[in-house]
Amino acid sequence: MQELTAGRARRGLTDPLLPVAALALLAVSAAALDAAVLCWSSIGALAGFALSGSV
Numbered sequence: 001m002q003e004l005t006a007g008r009a010r011r012g013l014t015d016p017l018l019p020v021a022a023l024a025l026l027a028v029s030a031a032a033l034d035a036a037v038l039c040w041s042s043i044g045a046l047a048g049f050a051l052s053g054s055v
Contacts, residue, residue: 019049020046020049023045023046024042024046026042027039030042
């Protein structure tokens, strides 16, 4: 079994897949519920995350 080191844990926690997936799911569910403000704010958060250089 591999040992979990600080660097490996940090890479796992800062991987952009989790926040992008969560925000995309929030946008889709908000659109399905006709929550326009929440949908656009989650899309804006996705855009800001992409433009911040984190991806």
